[in-house]
Amino acid sequence: MTTPFFIGLDVDGAGAHPAAAVASGLVPAxxxxxxxLARAVRQAENAGVTxxxxxxxxxxxxxxxxxxxxLESVTRAAFVSRTTTAVGLVPQAPTTYPxxxxxxAQLASLDIAAAGRGGWLAGVTRTPETxxxxxxxxxxxxEREARDVVQVVRDLxxxxxxxxxxxxxxxxxxxxxxxxxxxxxxxxxxxxxxxxITPRPPQGQLVVVAAAGDVAPSVRDERLVDVTLVGGADVxxxxxxxxxxxxxxxxxxxxxxxxxxxxxxxxxxxxxALDAAVPAGARSPWGTGALRxxxxxxxxxxxxxxxxxxGVDGVRLLPAVLDEDLPVLARDVLPALRAARLTAxxxxxxTLRDSLGLARPANRYDARDAVAVA
Amino acid sequence: xxDHPLVRPHAQVHFGVFFQGVNHTTIWSDPESGSQTDFAxxxxxxxxxxxxxxxxxxxxxxxxxxxSRGRLHDLDVVGRPDAVTQLAALAAVTxxxxxxxxxxxxxxxxxxxxxxLQSLDVLSGGRAAWNVVTTDNxxxxxxxxxxxxxxxxxxxERAAAVLRTxxxxxxxxxxxxxxxxxxxxxxxxxxxxxxxxxxxxxxRSPQGHPVIFQAGDSPAGRDFAAAHADVIFSAHGSVxxxxxxxxxxxxxxxxxxxxxxxxxxxxxxxxxIVGDTPADAEEKARWVRSQQVTPAxxxxxxxxxxxxxxxxxxxxxxxxxxxxxxxxLGGERGSATTGARTREIAQKWRAISEAEGLxxxxxxxxxxxxxxxxxxxxxxxxxxxxxxxxxxxxxxxxTPWIVPSGLDDIVDRVVxxxxxxxxxxxxxxxxxxxxxxxLREPLTRRAAAADVxxxxx
Numbered sequence: 001m002t003t004p005f006f007i008g009l010d011v012d013g014a015g016a017h018p019a020a021a022v023a024s025g026l027v028p029a030x031x032x033x034x035x036x037l038a039r040a041v042r043q044a045e046n047a048g049v050t051x052x053x054x055x056x057x058x059x060x061x062x063x064x065x066x067x068x069x070x071l072e073s074v075t076r077a078a079f080v081s082r083t084t085t086a087v088g089l090v091p092q093a094p095t096t097y098p099x100x101x102x103x104x105a106q107l108a109s110l111d112i113a114a115a116g117r118g119g120w121l122a123g124v125t126r127t128p129e130t131x132x133x134x135x136x137x138x139x140x141x142x143e144r145e146a147r148d149v150v151q152v153v154r155d156l157x158x159x160x161x162x163x164x165x166x167x168x169x170x171x172x173x174x175x176x177x178x179x180x181x182x183x184x185x186x187x188x189x190x191x192x193x194x195x196x197i198t199p200r201p202p203q204g205q206l207v208v209v210a211a212a213g214d215v216a217p218s219v220r221d222e223r224l225v226d227v228t229l230v231g232g233a234d235v236x237x238x239x240x241x242x243x244x245x246x247x248x249x250x251x252x253x254x255x256x257x258x259x260x261x262x263x264x265x266x267x268x269x270x271x272x273a274l275d276a277a278v279p280a281g282a283r284s285p286w287g288t289g290a291l292r293x294x295x296x297x298x299x300x301x302x303x304x305x306x307x308x309x310x311g312v313d314g315v316r317l318l319p320a321v322l323d324e325d326l327p328v329l330a331r332d333v334l335p336a337l338r339a340a341r342l343t344a345x346x347x348x349x350x351t352l353r354d355s356l357g358l359a360r361p362a363n364r365y366d367a368r369d370a371v372a373v374a
Numbered sequence: 375x376x377d378h379p380l381v382r383p384h385a386q387v388h389f390g391v392f393f394q395g396v397n398h399t400t401i402w403s404d405p406e407s408g409s410q411t412d413f414a415x416x417x418x419x420x421x422x423x424x425x426x427x428x429x430x431x432x433x434x435x436x437x438x439x440x441x442s443r444g445r446l447h448d449l450d451v452v453g454r455p456d457a458v459t460q461l462a463a464l465a466a467v468t469x470x471x472x473x474x475x476x477x478x479x480x481x482x483x484x485x486x487x488x489x490x491l492q493s494l495d496v497l498s499g500g501r502a503a504w505n506v507v508t509t510d511n512x513x514x515x516x517x518x519x520x521x522x523x524x525x526x527x528x529x530x531e532r533a534a535a536v537l538r539t540x541x542x543x544x545x546x547x548x549x550x551x552x553x554x555x556x557x558x559x560x561x562x563x564x565x566x567x568x569x570x571x572x573x574x575x576x577x578r579s580p581q582g583h584p585v586i587f588q589a590g591d592s593p594a595g596r597d598f599a600a601a602h603a604d605v606i607f608s609a610h611g612s613v614x615x616x617x618x619x620x621x622x623x624x625x626x627x628x629x630x631x632x633x634x635x636x637x638x639x640x641x642x643x644x645x646x647i648v649g650d651t652p653a654d655a656e657e658k659a660r661w662v663r664s665q666q667v668t669p670a671x672x673x674x675x676x677x678x679x680x681x682x683x684x685x686x687x688x689x690x691x692x693x694x695x696x697x698x699x700x701x702x703l704g705g706e707r708g709s710a711t712t713g714a715r716t717r718e719i720a721q722k723w724r725a726i727s728e729a730e731g732l733x734x735x736x737x738x739x740x741x742x743x744x745x746x747x748x749x750x751x752x753x754x755x756x757x758x759x760x761x762x763x764x765x766x767x768x769x770x771x772x773t774p775w776i777v778p779s780g781l782d783d784i785v786d787r788v789v790x791x792x793x794x795x796x797x798x799x800x801x802x803x804x805x806x807x808x809x810x811x812x813l814r815e816p817l818t819r820r821a822a823a824a825d826v827x828x829x830x831x
Contacts, residue, residue, distance in 0.1 A: 028547070028577040034497040038466070058485060063573040066552045070575045071493035078462035079497045082413075098486055101437070101517040102456070109455035113413050113463035129573075133485040135566025160453065165411070169403045172670035175453070177446040180439070193516035195446075197436050199411050199453040 003357030004344040005304070006227075006253060006314030007048070007334065008090070011040045012055035013070055015325065016257060016318035017286045019277035021067040024323055028069035034079055040322055041080040044087060047330035048338060048345030050355050051088025053121050053209070053316060058094070058130055062279040074106045081114035086345070088352035090119035090209055095149035096142050097125060097134045103149070104156035104196055111201035116351030119207035122150050122225070124214045127283070139189070147216040148187035150208060150224045155183035157205050158364045159195035181365040204360045207352045211255070212245050225249040226358055229316055231289035235303070238291045239310045251356060253314040254307060255290035260297055260319075260328045267294040274320060290318060297332035301340075304333075308342050378618060378764040385762045387797050388769025388811065389789075390430040390474070390641055391423045391781055395454040396440070398742075399645075401665045401776050402451050408778050410451045413463065418778035420464050423471055426785030427799050429810040430472035430503065431464065432607075432771060433457040437481060438514045442678055449671050458490045465498035472807030473498055474587055476505040479533040481518045484564065485572045488540035491584050492576035500580030500806035504540075505587040505607065506598075508533045528565065530594050535563040537586070537602055539570070541818045544583035546574040581806035582816040600627035603638060604813050607771055611642030612746055617766035639768040639811055645746035646772055648754055648783050659748045662775050663739050672735040679703065679716050679723075689735040693724055751783075755791035762797065768811075 013031055014020035021031055030036060044052050054076050060068030073091035081089060089110065093103055111118030124142040131138040139145045161179040168174075183194045209227040218224050228245035230252060232238030238254045245252035259267040259274075271294060275286065293300050304315060319325035337343040346355040353360055393416060394400055401407060408415045420431045435457055440447040457475035465473055473494065477487055495502035508529040509515075512522025524532055539559050546555040554574055561569040588595065588603035599606040610620040617640075625635040647662060649655030667675075669689035676693065677684035681700030698716035727737045747754045761767050774780020792798035803809060814820065 029496075032496055032577055034465070034499070037497070058489065058572075058575075060554070060573050060575045063556070064552070064554050066547065066554055066577070068554075068575055069547070069577045071496055072490045072576075074459055075462045075490055075493040075497065078459045079466050081463050082466040098483070099481065099518055102482070102486075105456040106459045109459040110463075112411065112455060113460065115413070129571075132568065133570065133572040134483050135561050135564055135568050135570040137568060165453065167402055172403075172668040173448045174402055174451055175446070175448050177448045180446055190519040191516075192518075193438070195439055197439065197453065198455055 003313070005308040005312075005337070005342045006050040006251070006356055007337070007343055008051050008053055008253065008314065008316035009044050009049045009326075009329070010055050010316065010318045011037070011044060011052045011322060014323070015321035016055070017259075017274045017320040018061055018282045018284060019274045019279070020321045021069075022277050022279060023274055023321060028066045031067075031069050032071050037076055038080055038083040040326065041084055041087065043326055043330060045084050047326075047334045048343065049087055049334070050314065050343075050346055051090050051119060051352060054089075054091045056092045056123070057125070058133055059127065059283075061284055062282045065279050065281070067279055074110055077118070078110050078113055081110060081117070084117075085348040086117075086350065088117050088119055088207070088346065088355060089114050090121050090207070090352075092121035092123045094123045094125045095146040095215070096139050097130060097136065100149045100152045100190070101156065101192055101196070104153040105198045107153070107206050108157055108196065108198040108201040111203055111206050112198070115349070116202035116353070118201065118203065119209055119352050120153075121209045122146060122215060123211075143214060143216040145189060146210075146214055147218060147224065148189065150210075150215055151218060151220070151222075152183065152185040152187065152192050154205060154208070154224065155185055155364070156192070156194055156196040157201060159183060160200040161363050161366050162200055162204070164199065200363070203351050203353050204363065207356060207358065212241060217248065223249060227251040227253060227313075227356065229253055229255045231255050232291050235291065235306065235310075239307065239312060242312045250358060251313040253316055254312055255318060256315045257287070257290045257292040257318045258300060258320065258325055258329075259292075259294045260300065260325050261295060262324055262328070267296075270324070271320065286320070297328055298336075300333050301336045304337060305340065305342060378614065380760075380763040381765045382763050384796075385765075385768075386799060387758050387762050387792050388641070389423070389426065389428045389784075390432055390472075390769065390771040391419060391428055392432040392434070392643060392771050392773045393419055393777070394451075394773050395434050396436050396450060396452055398450045398666050398671050399773055399775060400451045401662070403665065403668075404776055406779055407776055410777060411453060415778040416455075416460060416464060417467055419774070419781060420468055420471060422778075422781045422785050424468050426781065426789045427802060428471055429769060430474050430807060431461075432474040432505065433460060433476060435476040435478060435507065437478060437509065438517055442674060443681070443683065447674070449668070449674055458494050461502070462494050462497055465494065465501065470501070470802045470805060470810075472501045472503055472585070472810055474503040474505050476507055478507050478509055479536040480509045480524055480529055481515065482536070484536045484539040484543065484559075484570070487536070488543040489574075489576050491540070492544055492579070495579040495581065495584045496577060498579075500808070502579070503585035503587050503605070503807055505589060506533060506537060506603070507589065524565065530598055532565050533598065534602065535559065535565075539564065541583065541816070543572060543574045544576070544578070545818050547577045549578060579806075581808040582819055585807050585811065585813060596624055596627055599638060600624060600633070601631045602817070604808075605639045605641055605811060608640060608642040611644030611767070611770060614761060614764065614766055617642060617761065618764065621766050637814065639813070640766075641769045641771045642767055643771045643773055645775060646754060646784050646788065647746070647748045647775075648751050648787055650750065652749055652753065655748045655750060659745065663742065666775065667735060667739045667742055669735055672738040675738050676734055679719050681716065687734065690733045693720070693727055693734060693737070751787040751791045754788055755795060755797070758788075759792065759795055759797040
């Protein structure tokens with residue numbers, strides 16, 4: 001059976017356009033409320049989306065502007081882990097400055113709470129202002145740092161073998177210490193001893209997602225990224241980029257910004273209004289190298305069918321304004337893709353790996369597996 | 375028993391629950407004991423606590439798995455979730471109960487930590503708290519980028535600077551309007567290589583910002599709590615005279631710090647064991663203690679002090695005849711014991727076991743924490759009420775001896791007894807943790823108000 005075309009959807013804040021919060025007229029408390037977040041993710045799940053991403057950054061898009069209000073992404077994903085049952089939950093968390101040990105425990109905890117639906121969009125941070133927020137100097141080679149952090153986080157997820165907890169009443173031992181390991185990781189800019197404080201997550205390894213080029217290739221013979229997201233100014237470029245990305249990861253998808261026709265305004269009219277409302281001092285303009293679609297829902301269905309036929313594994317949709325574009329996606333786009341048997345809604349109880357057709361990895365420290373392979 | 379005046383005749387008992395995670399307190403060997411990892415266990419405990427109208431649910435933190443002499447300690451429950459992440463998931467399945475995350479100031483960056491805690495506070499509708507802890511050992515630091523880079527004195531300096539910075543980040547967002555202030559702190563105060571400057575993104579929650587808990591019993595820890603915390607999580611939860619002495623001491627420190635004396639709430643950790651009759655309860659308490667201190671655990675605890683493997687010793691026999699081979703306890707068994715002089719401990723233990731005729735295991739059982747409250751639901755309720763009304767404490771942080779059913783007895787049997795005495799709430803009065811505990815506005819916001827009022831005075 002072939003794996004269905006995956007549909008990711010970003011559910012950050014009011015939407016992906018830098019003026020989405022202003023245009024939606026939401027005050028900060030509404031913009032970040034748990035109720036609003038849970039509702040958006042529930043809508044995405046009901047629409048049959050494979051996974052949602054939670055775009056994040058430590059610093060605001062427009063410094064000093066309350067419209068830049070945003071909560072930390074792993075915390076957001078954990079909150080909705082218990083209000084959903086099928087959709088994958090993929091917070092964007094940076095590799096550049098945070099502590100890899102904390103990150104590994106946070107993401108493993110997310111996967112436990114979500115019963116195996118956790119992922120990690122491993123980001124990199126290129127702004128010097130973020131270094132200042134940590135009281136550190138800028139990291140010169142962010143791709144190399146990303147490689148080391150992804151590598152050590154993956155090592156830490158495996159530090160507990162699946163059956164490390166033995167609860168052996170006869171000897172009084174709760175765990176088998178021979179099944180818990182110290183990675184003793186030595187990277188180029190930091191080291192981590194281990195083991196992780198959190199047992200191995202349900203998926204063994206969470207699904208690691210990254211933008212093409214953000215994570216340098218492993219120095220070991222190992223794949224660090226499960227799903228690569230590529231951009232492209234046009235369809236042909238994006239398809240070629242996805243094809244190239246498959247050399248480094250088992251799945252490759254296209255990041256796709258969408259602005260859809262509304263009930264009373266065309267996509268072009270909506271976009272013109274949004275562009276005119278971008279707050280002064282906004283750091284990231286709309287258009288970050290992703291492919292873009294503006295127009296009616298049927299045209300988007302055709303585009304997605306075309307990408308699938310060209311061999312792309314899936315897309316991550318970046319809706320300009322969540323409250324306006326998500327209802328159209330749910331009503332007019334996703335049902336058409338399912339009817340065409342291009343996509344399938346994730347099943348309750350399935351892991352994100354299941355939904356993406358990725359196997360549960362063996363534990364790198366399990367000597368029994370190594371023997372079995374040899 | 376000394377008779378103490380009921381200085382707060384109408385005070386009510388408050389409860390928190392400490393999901394301990396890592397300690398020999400939790401009896402994992404019992405058939406009733408559930409998974410210590412599955413979300414369902416945490417959910418059951420927090421839902422029971424909320425049904426019992428508890429103020430708060432606590433999660434601890436450990437940043438390195440405990441060891442004995444270079445090998446993983448394998449006898450106790452081990453392996454736990456990241457506190458803030460787990461509490462965010464629990465926030466979605468609860469409505470009122472407070473959610474307390476233990477988070478270390480030594481190995482966290484304020485920009486990151488403040489944002490995660492405030493995110494939990496916003497998503498939970500104002501129910502978050504931060505239990506501030508510090509670490510000073512390089513052994514834990516081996517898991518972090520900067521390693522063990524603080525000595526004992528500096529860890530409290532950094533803790534105060536991290537807390538001040540976190541509060542500044544939380545307060546940078548206005549209640550209304552569009553001007554979010556930039557937060558700037560000298561790198562030397564935070565012991566970071568460079569100066570720190572942050573533009574915050576996290577709006578205020580209904581309680582302003584997370585409540586601050588502090589658990590530290592040393593004079594420096596008590597002073598830190600008196601100056602900065604809303605709640606002190608003490609170890610004085612078994613002997614009333616001891617609890618009253620502790621309360622008097624911290625209240626002196628609170629007043630010296632320029633705060634009203636009831637501004638810092640006192641919640642000692644304790645355990646509660648109830649039975650149908652006093653004899654039943656005593657029998658159950660003895661059984662619980664014997665399950666907590668298995669023969670292997672007793673030998674491991676004594677072996678840690680002696681610095682050698684004593685697993686060949688008879689747990690029902692005497693302590694080793696020779697002196698400990700190491701001078702000081704390292705940090706491998708948790709920071710509470712770091713630096714203690716082993717020979718002094720050994721001499722004290724020998725004197726006790728000779729005087730009382732105790733075996734190794736009996737001695738460890740005797741030493742193994744204070745006994746908490748043991749009795750019928752009615753006698754326990756009577757005693758808890760007395761503790762609160764003499765002003766010894768404001769509430770109790772209960773550590774269940776079994777997970778996830780360990781709170782059932784307390785919620786179903788002790789809480790109704792307290793309610794009958796008018797010594798426990800019958801419904802949550804508010805929605806935020808700050809309201810449950812009866813706290814004033816966050817300290818920083820009061821200070822701002824005082825500055826505004828000062829010229830008129």
